[in-house]
Amino acid sequence: MSTPEAGLLVALVGNPNTGKSTLFNALTGLRQRVGNYPGVTVARKSGTCDLGDGQKVELVDLPGLYSLAAASPDEQVVIDALSGNIAGDRRPDAVVLVVDSTNLLRNLFLASQVAELGRPVVIVLNQADVAKKQGLRIDTELLSRRLGGVPVVLSSAWKGEGILDVRRAIALAIAQQTQLKRVAWPTNIAAALADVAAAAAADTGKQISEADAQRLLFDTNPSTADRLGWTIAQREKTLRSARDRVRNSGYNPMAAEPLVHYAHLRIILEGVAIEGLGKAGRSAAVDRLLLHRILGPVLFLGIMLGFFGSVFWLAKFPMEWIQSGVDWTKTIVAPLLDAYPMLQSLLADGIIGGVGAFLVFLPQILILFLFIGILEDSGYMARAAFIMDRLFSWCGLNGKSFVPLLSGFACAIPSLLSTRTIEDPKARLATAFVVPFMSCSARFPVYALMCAAFIGPLYGAGWQSVVMIGMHCVGLLFAVPTAFVLTRLVLKAKPQPFVLELPRYQMPKPRDVIWRMWQNAAEFVSKAGTVIFAITIIVWALSYFPREASVADRIKAANPAASEEVVKAKLQAAYVEQSYMGRFGKAVQPIFDPLGFDWKITVGVLASFPAREVIVSTLGVTYSVGEGAEADSRQLRKAMQDAKWSEGPRAGTPIFSLAAVLALMVFFALCSQCGPTIATLAQETGGWKWAAGSFVYMTALAWVAGTAVYQVVIRLT
Amino acid sequence: MTPLSQLLPGQFGKLASLNPERGVDQRLMALGLLPGMVLKLIRRAPLGDPLAIEFGGQVVSLRLAEAENLIVDVAADCPIQRPRQP
Ligand SMILES: Nc1nc2c(ncn2[C@@H]2O[C@H](COP(=O)(O)OP(=O)(O)OP(=O)(O)O)[C@@H](O)[C@H]2O)c(=O)[nH]1
Ligand SMILES: [Mg+2]
Numbered sequence: 001m002s003t004p005e006a007g008l009l010v011a012l013v014g015n016p017n018t019g020k021s022t023l024f025n026a027l028t029g030l031r032q033r034v035g036n037y038p039g040v041t042v043a044r045k046s047g048t049c050d051l052g053d054g055q056k057v058e059l060v061d062l063p064g065l066y067s068l069a070a071a072s073p074d075e076q077v078v079i080d081a082l083s084g085n086i087a088g089d090r091r092p093d094a095v096v097l098v099v100d101s102t103n104l105l106r107n108l109f110l111a112s113q114v115a116e117l118g119r120p121v122v123i124v125l126n127q128a129d130v131a132k133k134q135g136l137r138i139d140t141e142l143l144s145r146r147l148g149g150v151p152v153v154l155s156s157a158w159k160g161e162g163i164l165d166v167r168r169a170i171a172l173a174i175a176q177q178t179q180l181k182r183v184a185w186p187t188n189i190a191a192a193l194a195d196v197a198a199a200a201a202a203d204t205g206k207q208i209s210e211a212d213a214q215r216l217l218f219d220t221n222p223s224t225a226d227r228l229g230w231t232i233a234q235r236e237k238t239l240r241s242a243r244d245r246v247r248n249s250g251y252n253p254m255a256a257e258p259l260v261h262y263a264h265l266r267i268i269l270e271g272v273a274i275e276g277l278g279k280a281g282r283s284a285a286v287d288r289l290l291l292h293r294i295l296g297p298v299l300f301l302g303i304m305l306g307f308f309g310s311v312f313w314l315a316k317f318p319m320e321w322i323q324s325g326v327d328w329t330k331t332i333v334a335p336l337l338d339a340y341p342m343l344q345s346l347l348a349d350g351i352i353g354g355v356g357a358f359l360v361f362l363p364q365i366l367i368l369f370l371f372i373g374i375l376e377d378s379g380y381m382a383r384a385a386f387i388m389d390r391l392f393s394w395c396g397l398n399g400k401s402f403v404p405l406l407s408g409f410a411c412a413i414p415s416l417l418s419t420r421t422i423e424d425p426k427a428r429l430a431t432a433f434v435v436p437f438m439s440c441s442a443r444f445p446v447y448a449l450m451c452a453a454f455i456g457p458l459y460g461a462g463w464q465s466v467v468m469i470g471m472h473c474v475g476l477l478f479a480v481p482t483a484f485v486l487t488r489l490v491l492k493a494k495p496q497p498f499v500l501e502l503p504r505y506q507m508p509k510p511r512d513v514i515w516r517m518w519q520n521a522a523e524f525v526s527k528a529g530t531v532i533f534a535i536t537i538i539v540w541a542l543s544y545f546p547r548e549a550s551v552a553d554r555i556k557a558a559n560p561a562a563s564e565e566v567v568k569a570k571l572q573a574a575y576v577e578q579s580y581m582g583r584f585g586k587a588v589q590p591i592f593d594p595l596g597f598d599w600k601i602t603v604g605v606l607a608s609f610p611a612r613e614v615i616v617s618t619l620g621v622t623y624s625v626g627e628g629a630e631a632d633s634r635q636l637r638k639a640m641q642d643a644k645w646s647e648g649p650r651a652g653t654p655i656f657s658l659a660a661v662l663a664l665m666v667f668f669a670l671c672s673q674c675g676p677t678i679a680t681l682a683q684e685t686g687g688w689k690w691a692a693g694s695f696v697y698m699t700a701l702a703w704v705a706g707t708a709v710y711q712v713v714i715r716l717t
Numbered sequence: 718m719t720p721l722s723q724l725l726p727g728q729f730g731k732l733a734s735l736n737p738e739r740g741v742d743q744r745l746m747a748l749g750l751l752p753g754m755v756l757k758l759i760r761r762a763p764l765g766d767p768l769a770i771e772f773g774g775q776v777v778s779l780r781l782a783e784a785e786n787l788i789v790d791v792a793a794d795c796p797i798q799r800p801r802q803p
Pocket of ligand 1: 016158159
């Protein structure tokens with residue numbers, strides 16, 4: 001993006017969910033993600049905005065916040081952006097305060113705090129269409145006058161109404177440096193603020209703005225003091241006596257700021273908004289149904305099961321199309337390269353297979369985000385969090401963890417992306433950390449193969465379903481204590497209060513929902529996609545090289561009467577056995593011996609670290625039934641049922657004993673075997689630390705649990 | 718004087734005091750819940766926690782444990798609707 005010539009910077013600031021991102025999109029023409037769920041914008045985004053007269057400014061969209069008293073990291077981002085503390089970022093030349101027209105008082109509290117920063121200000125009363133429907137009339141001229149002459153404009157950003165007025169108002173604010181009327185602090189508080197500013201300036205040698213002095217005096221959070229370099233030893237005495245001074249004047253120092261601002265605003269708003277008769281109270285009526293003591297949870301379960309059931313169901317068909325498209329491409333491309341077997345394998349198994357491996361997730365991701373978008377935009381998501389909070393609060397998570405955890409049963413990738421809606425950083429991190437424990441759909445083929453080959457034939461269909469369901473619960477069993485330990489013992493951050501606004505219901509807007517779905521999918525493809533691709537190529541290379549011609553001759557000589565197909569399958573198995581992967585598998589097999597895995601399973605386990613569903617096709621290769629093995633392949637089942645230990649203390653006994661089968665499934669239920677998940681986890685937690693932690697923790701846990709299962713069951717059977 | 722957590726659904730109360738040192742109360746004050754403000758307990762979540770309260774034209778959810786420190790006055794000048802007998 002080119003920087004606008006004028007080089008002016010304008011920031012959009014306001015309460016959550018007021019329509020900042022929608023207005024940003026209308027002003028810049030860029031598309032930003034919007035949603036009817038407080039906290040949708042989690043970091044700043046910028047674009048170029050035309051002020052209507054050819055003048056261009058850079059516009060930044062910031063996360064929503066209720067107060068400048070920094071409580072959460074998102075709020076800190078805004079405060080830093082407004083005061084120009086972000087490295088390489090200027091202080092904004094003007095601030096556009098986006099206000100929800102239907103709740104002026106609360107929205108203007110933030111405006112009144114921002115006024116203290118002394119920047120030119122524009123007030124945009126957004127969602128004017130909703131106000132109008134409610135019969136609310138706002139006297140913008142009166143409000144503008146009372147606020148000291150700052151431009152006050154009405155807009156309905158979503159409908160594109162009033163956008164030109166907003167552009168003009170910004171130009172005016174910059175030209176005339178319009179300042180918002182500031183509160184008159186009671187004398188004692190003003191004196192306390194002056195004391196703090198003077199002491200901080202003397203101790204740090206820096207100029208202390210009035211806004212900084214307020215943060216120092218009113219906040220329990222030390223972030224402002226830390227930024228200014230005012231140490232505890234230096235500030236303690238000054239702050240204590242300044243706060244005493246505030247207290248002596250009858251104000252609790254921690255409550256003085258909102259009390260003074262709100263009193264100031266009540267006077268300003270006198271007679272500004274006239275409520276009409278068209279009161280819209282439909283949300284309350286809908287809530288009576290959707291949050292009903294008995295019907296509420298029933299409807300909730302119905303909605304969730306319906307939505308997530310259809311994620312599986314609807315995605316099934318496009319996933320099959322993608323899979324057959326990939327297979328078809330292979331069959332077209334492969335024969336063209338018959339003369340170059342290495343290139344052929346690289347292209348067919350490495351590149352096309354690799355791209356296909358992550359493309360198949362795309363339908364699930366698209367559909368999941370379509371549903372999450374509908375839930376958020378309608379306003380139901382906040383209610384879901386309200387209903388579920390009790391179930392999650394005891395282990396340090398909160399109601400907003402519910403949707404990511406549930407969608408984790410489909411696929412961890414979109415589910416990790418959806419943890420962004422959790423404001424509390426501790427709960428967000430803990431939720432993201434346990435999401436990979438949910439039994440995602442890629443684990444299904446493993447359970448399906450094992451159950452169909454061993455549990456079903458030996459113990460009947462009843463036990464087969466029991467094991468199937470049990471496997472889906474294993475992850476959950478470990479996720480809950482993990483979250484508990486993580487939030488209580490590991491993450492030291494102060495827990496955030498779970499104060500959640502329940503927004504009014506609205507019809508989901510298809511434009512926003514579809515845009516959002518598209519954006520998430522694009523992000524997934526560009527970020528996680530590249531990593532999966534790279535890993536797939538590496539695994540391909542490890543299981544392809546070295547490839548000696550002598551192996552082919554030996555196999556052919558050993559099986560003179562066999563059909564071409566059998567020879568091909570045996571040859572593949574032989575190649576894998578002497579590839580780097582096969583050698584490595586044999587070398588590390590002792591590590592997996594306590595779980596009852598032979599070297600072939602070990603190779604399968606190793607090869608499936610980038611993507612767990614690879615185990616099925618790898619077992620197909622190592623058990624030499626050819627590459628096209630699928631979970632319901634009869635041949636593979638038979639080959640596995642017949643497999644026996646050829647040496648060692650277990651020689652002659654079946655490799656796939658009940659103990660080994662259960663251990664293998666438990667191992668897959670818990671192990672971190674998904675490259676994209678690790679990559680996404682790193683992206684969402686802002687570094688490789690947590691991603692690496694998750695990998696090590698889950699893999700170790702899988703080994704321990706797998707060993708425990710094998711050792712116990714082998715002794716019982 | 719009763720803790721907010723003990724209001725019945727549908728009951729109004731006037732906020733008498735809160736604890737400004739706590740993060741939750743600071744957040745609520747920023748939302749406009751200040752001493753003297755009339756609020757209404759709309760409902761409890763189906764599992765009993767959290768609560769949904771209404772004040773200043775907005776509906777906000779907060780946890781039971783966090784509502785215990787908010788003391789409300791179920792006084793005569795609050796419009797009280799007959800609460801359902803528990
Ligand atoms: N009726 C109506 N709805 C609007 C208007 N502007 C925005 N919305 C809706 O309000 C919701 C929130 O919009 P966003 O633009 O995401 O709000 P935001 O202020 O960026 O929210 P955060 O990033 O969470 O702070 C979305 O569902 C929008 O479609 C408007 O003018 N009229
Ligand atoms: Mg936004």
